[in-house]
Amino acid sequence: MSKIIIGRYLPGSTFVYRVDPRAKLLTTFYFIIMIFLATNWQGYLAITIFGLAAVVATGLKAKVFWDGVKPMIWLILFTALMQTFFMAGGTTYWHWWIFTLSSEGIINGIYVFLRFSLIILVSTVMTVTTKPLEIADAMEWILKPLKLFKVNVGMISLVISIALRFVPTLFDQTVKIMNAQRSRGADFNDGGLIKRAKSVVPMLVPLFIDSLEVALDLSTAMESRGYKGSEGRTRYRILTWSKVDLVPLFYCIILTILMVTTRML
Amino acid sequence: MSDKIINFDHVTFSYPDTESPAVKDLSFSIEKGSWTALIGHNGSGKSTVSKLINGLLAPDDLEKSTITVDGVKLAADTVWDIREKVGIVFQNPDNQFVGATVSDDVAFGLENRAVPREEMVKIVAQAVADVGMADYAGAEPSSLSGGQKQRVAIAGILAVKPKVMILDESTSMLDPEGKQQILDLVRRVKEENDLTVISITHDLDEAALADQVLVMDDGVLIDQGIPREIFAKVDLMEKIGLDIPFVYRLKQLLSGKGIQIPETVTSEEELVKSLCQLNLKM
Ligand SMILES: Nc1ncnc2c1ncn2[C@@H]1O[C@H](COP(=O)(O)OP(=O)(O)OP(=O)(O)O)[C@@H](O)[C@H]1O
Ligand SMILES: [Mg+2]
Numbered sequence: 001m002s003k004i005i006i007g008r009y010l011p012g013s014t015f016v017y018r019v020d021p022r023a024k025l026l027t028t029f030y031f032i033i034m035i036f037l038a039t040n041w042q043g044y045l046a047i048t049i050f051g052l053a054a055v056v057a058t059g060l061k062a063k064v065f066w067d068g069v070k071p072m073i074w075l076i077l078f079t080a081l082m083q084t085f086f087m088a089g090g091t092t093y094w095h096w097w098i099f100t101l102s103s104e105g106i107i108n109g110i111y112v113f114l115r116f117s118l119i120i121l122v123s124t125v126m127t128v129t130t131k132p133l134e135i136a137d138a139m140e141w142i143l144k145p146l147k148l149f150k151v152n153v154g155m156i157s158l159v160i161s162i163a164l165r166f167v168p169t170l171f172d173q174t175v176k177i178m179n180a181q182r183s184r185g186a187d188f189n190d191g192g193l194i195k196r197a198k199s200v201v202p203m204l205v206p207l208f209i210d211s212l213e214v215a216l217d218l219s220t221a222m223e224s225r226g227y228k229g230s231e232g233r234t235r236y237r238i239l240t241w242s243k244v245d246l247v248p249l250f251y252c253i254i255l256t257i258l259m260v261t262t263r264m265l
Numbered sequence: 266m267s268d269k270i271i272n273f274d275h276v277t278f279s280y281p282d283t284e285s286p287a288v289k290d291l292s293f294s295i296e297k298g299s300w301t302a303l304i305g306h307n308g309s310g311k312s313t314v315s316k317l318i319n320g321l322l323a324p325d326d327l328e329k330s331t332i333t334v335d336g337v338k339l340a341a342d343t344v345w346d347i348r349e350k351v352g353i354v355f356q357n358p359d360n361q362f363v364g365a366t367v368s369d370d371v372a373f374g375l376e377n378r379a380v381p382r383e384e385m386v387k388i389v390a391q392a393v394a395d396v397g398m399a400d401y402a403g404a405e406p407s408s409l410s411g412g413q414k415q416r417v418a419i420a421g422i423l424a425v426k427p428k429v430m431i432l433d434e435s436t437s438m439l440d441p442e443g444k445q446q447i448l449d450l451v452r453r454v455k456e457e458n459d460l461t462v463i464s465i466t467h468d469l470d471e472a473a474l475a476d477q478v479l480v481m482d483d484g485v486l487i488d489q490g491i492p493r494e495i496f497a498k499v500d501l502m503e504k505i506g507l508d509i510p511f512v513y514r515l516k517q518l519l520s521g522k523g524i525q526i527p528e529t530v531t532s533e534e535e536l537v538k539s540l541c542q543l544n545l546k547m
Contacts, residue, residue: 217360236372
């Protein structure tokens with residue numbers, strides 16, 4: 001239980017894992033922008049192939065990605081069906097009250113479905129192959145320009161990395177407290193919503209006190225180890241570009257060329 | 266004066282909004298390169314003393330109280346110099362692990378001191394190896410045992426090359442084996458790095474092995490001396506509610522039965538030897 005990780009990182013060894021987190025983060029954003037450049041079936045075909053290529057390159061089982069899409073599937077289907085039944089154009093096959101089933105509608109429904117699914121798929125590629133800490137580092141790099149506006153990026157990233165570091169600790173603590181309350185007869189699973197919510201309160205109080213204690217101890221330890229604010233510190237953990245990062249670069253270039261040319265068809 | 270690495274002179278300290286000071290008119294000194302055990306019951310002010318030594322807390326009145334560490338007098342502008350010289354290993358292994366991985370945590374003190382990265386990489390690798398954690402350099406804290414986390418804490422202190430290492434009940438959350446391993450490790454790195462060690466502990470068997478014992482009671486230093494002398498004062502120990510170490514307790518019980526064991530016997534082995542000799546004489 002204590003091995004909980006936030007995000008959904010899964011260990012692996014394909015080259016996707018070796019790509020710099022900054023490159024992965026940027027490519028993911030870029031891919032999502034590219035999705036919206038697709039206007040015809042050739043465009044959607046190209047972007048779908050590229051999306052699936054990224055999925056395959058992770059070397060992970062299809063189930064991992066299905067798990068990513070699953071929680072959203074109803075929302076995706078609902079949106080796609082809205083498009084299908086409310087949009088008219090081309091040949092009309094069926095019409096009743098405000099609903100229309102037309103060839104344009106069907107095609108648009110499929111496009112919306114693809115758009116949604118691809119966004120989720122590429123984000124999943126990013127989150128399952130990149131550790132939360134690496135994502136935080138990549139975010140910090142992307143946020144760097146904010147330093148110009150006097151935003152303390154170093155401090156923010158230290159806070160994020162400490163928060164990530166203490167998730168498992170506090171999770172263990174939660175399990176301990178739950179077990180302690182259970183052994184005194186607390187029941188976290190039965191009863192209505194209100195009853196269940198009530199049983200959580202006696203758990204939150206000790207957890208809150210625990211985290212205060214952790215915070216106090218930690219700040220003492222940090223100060224005792226010479227921490228005097230995020231100014232003037234050097235960094236041990238750094239991100240370095242490598243040859244592997246050329247892969248996402250070419251991926252983006254080729255994808256851009258394809259998307260631009262399919263638009264002209 | 267130069268062989269005294271820490272010197273407290275009439276140090277009084279009160280926490281904000283408390284009635285009586287946590288540390289009252291405390292004076293003592295600690296020899297360079299020595300191992301000092303600081304004992305006393307809960308709330309007697311031991312942790313407060315350790316925080317005063319590295320300037321995490323400052324005495325009520327810096328005019329009347331003087332704290333000197335390695336020749337530097339504690340003042341507002343010397344706090345960071347003093348903190349360079351003193352590292353503390355705290356009690357809870359989890360709550361002092363700042364970094365995301367073992368190496369990151371060991372590097373934390375170096376990052377704070379703005380050590381250039383190339384140097385940092387070498388120092389971290391060395392310190393991690395010194396405490397026997399080289400195989401875990403990239404491990405996350407949630408996958409380490411308490412004892413391993415304390416090793417990492419020690420590595421983090423060694424990395425910044427302090428003069429004094431304080432253990433504030435650092436082994437109290439570990440099992441007996443983990444505890445012994447940490448103490449052995451501290452003994453080794455103390456010799457290798459010319460450290461002065463102050464160990465705050467409730468384990469009087471451990472204190473019995475120190476060069477010097479300081480006994481605190483309600484913020485006051487009530488006794489100070491070599492373990493043999495301190496633990497011979499059975500009444501004093503009982504009065505402040507501390508268990509005396511096994512060897513001393515046995516010696517006391519034996520003397521109650523008219524069997525006198527020489528003063529110089531301080532370890533279990535010596536006691537066994539001495540008892541065997543007595544047996545021969547009878
Ligand atoms: N942050 C604080 N604010 C107010 N009072 C405090 C604070 N920390 C400690 N004290 C009080 O100061 C006194 C000395 O505490 P200290 O932590 O130094 O004791 P200790 O000898 O280390 O005890 P223990 O063996 O339990 O660790 C205690 O009476 C304690 O209640
Ligand atoms: Mg204490």
